[in-house]
Amino acid sequence: MSRFIIACGGTGGHLSPGIALAEALVARGHTVTLFISHKKVDTRLVEKYPHLPAERVPSAPFGWRPDVHLRFHWKQTQGLLFSLRFMRATRPDAIIGFGGFTNAGVVLAGRLRGIPVALHEANRVPGLAIRVLSRFAARLYLPPGVRLPGIRGVMVRHTGLPVRNEITRLPRDEARARLGLDPAQKLLVILGGSQGSGNLNQWAEQNLAALAHEGVQVYCVTGLGKGSEGVRELHGKSGQAVRSTFVAFSDRVGVLMSAADLVLSRAGAGTLAELVRCETPAVLMPYPHAADNHQWVNATYFEQQGGGVVVADHALAGLHQEVIDVIFNDWLLNKFRLNLHRMSQENSIDTIVHDLESLASGTPPPGHLRPTPAASAP
Template sequence: MSNFVISCGGTGGHLAPGIAIAEALMEKGHHCRLIISNKDVDSRLVKNYPQLQYARSPGVGFAWSPAKFVKFNIEQVRGLLFTINLMREFKADAVIGFGGFLTVGAVFAAFFTGVPVMLHEANRRAGRAIRMLAGFARRIYLPPGVTIKGLPRKMIHHCGYPIRKEIHRMPQDEARAKLGLDVTGKLLLVMGGSQGATALNKWVSRNFEALAKESISVYCVSGLNKMSVDVIERKSADGQTVRAVFTPFVDDMAAALSAADLVVARAGAGSIAEFARCRLPSILVPFPHSADDHQLANAQFLEQQGGAVVIEEKEMDRLLGEVTDTIFNDWLIKRFRENLERLDRANPVDNIVKDMASIALTTHD
């Protein structure tokens, strides 16, 4: 059996697939150590997985302002030294990085210690870290149809997004009960990814009265440090009480996705993969400042596959009408779910784990 270091901290979109891969590797008898950041989102997510081993690395996100740029470089050096020591103590046989600011240190640490590197890119446009580090990798896992210019074909394995095993569709009534939601009509889920989205939170606050008149309840995952837990009550057109629940974080994502009839969300690759797994139709509002506009590319791909509607943030005045038109259109919702089921037929976890194990064996030769 082999020892794997998994660099996956910084955002839920990096950490969640790292957890999925770690669980699958451990089921096969391998040993894993996950490198995570000191951010609140990492701490909140990993507390649900006490069976996994974590190491918190120094590191901060990249920024161009002089002070933050200096801090970024200092933290990268600290992270590199930290990861070299970790890999030597853990006797790592292979490293996989899921992008983000921690992956740079992990890849260079692997290079200096002679350990093979694998990289996973979830988005339809490869991120800066993955592009920069591609030349150090033995294998790069990319979404189907995505390429990185100049890479030999043998380096690339096309696959989807590794989803944690507890993310699956459950009966809607059961899911609503798990979340403590008393909903008689439709339920709209609003979420901005692991960081939250201020624009989406504000949209709910401004438009909830109109949604309530249509008997549309809202469950809004506002993001850590964005808003506190809150409940707003309004009356529907027939006098029923309708609620909007704001929560900074949801521990049971499968329940949240299964409880809803429709989701309004950002377009991170992880969120989209989980929508497909739970057959949840979406209206995607890509974050307009995402690197290389990768969220727009993610959203447009899902729309082209018939699983979502895309509305850019500059067009959010259309969002209320799109929500009400979609959530009550049973024929359209059914078609969305059928297309999402088609997209979710291939589970990449087993293929990735098998390939990782074969690469790790080369260190024992």
């Protein structure tokens, strides 16, 4: 059996697929260590998985502002030294990184020690970490149809994002019973990603009464430190009680999405993969300041595949009507669910696990994997 390091910290969108892959590798008898950041969101999520060893590697995000730039180089140097010491002690057989600022030190350390490296990009616009570090990789996993210009000698495979086993579609009434929600009323779930969204939280507060008037209950995950928690009770136009819930964090994403008639969210790749797994329609409002506008590209592809609709952040004023039009259109919701069911058929974890096993053991890659010539832009 092999020993793997999975570098996946910094955001839930990096950590969640890392956990999913780790559990699949452990189930096949391998040894895995997660490399995560010191951020609260990482600590909160890994607490659920005490059977998965995790190391908090020194790291910091990149930026051009002088103090941010200096901190990046200082922390990444610490991360490189930490990774070298760890690898000297544990001798891993392979490393896989899911992008983000925790990847640099461990990938460079792996290259220096001759350990094969794989990288996974979930977004439809490859991020800075993947673009820079791919020159050190033996494997690169990209979303279907995505190309990375200018890379040579890397084995590329197109596959989706691993999703944790616990995130799975449940019967709607069962999911609502677990959450204590009304089974008869429409439910809008609002997600701002692992960091939360101030704009979506504010929109929820401002439109809560109007949504309740239409008989729509709301479950809003605000993000840690980005909103007040609690249950609000308002009344619909027929006088019925309509309760809405605000929480800072939820580790029951599969239950939430299964309970929802509609999800309103940002468009991080992790959220979209979970929506597909739970076959839950969505109105997506991409974060407009995401690097390289990758959330807009993610959301547009999701819409083109028939999983939901996209609303630009600057169109916030029309969002209420869009939500009402979709959530009460049962024909459209069913059409979205059928499309999402089609999208959910791929098993990306098995694809990646089998390929990583061959990488760790030194087995030649499958015949359909080829060294990549310089590619054109997507």
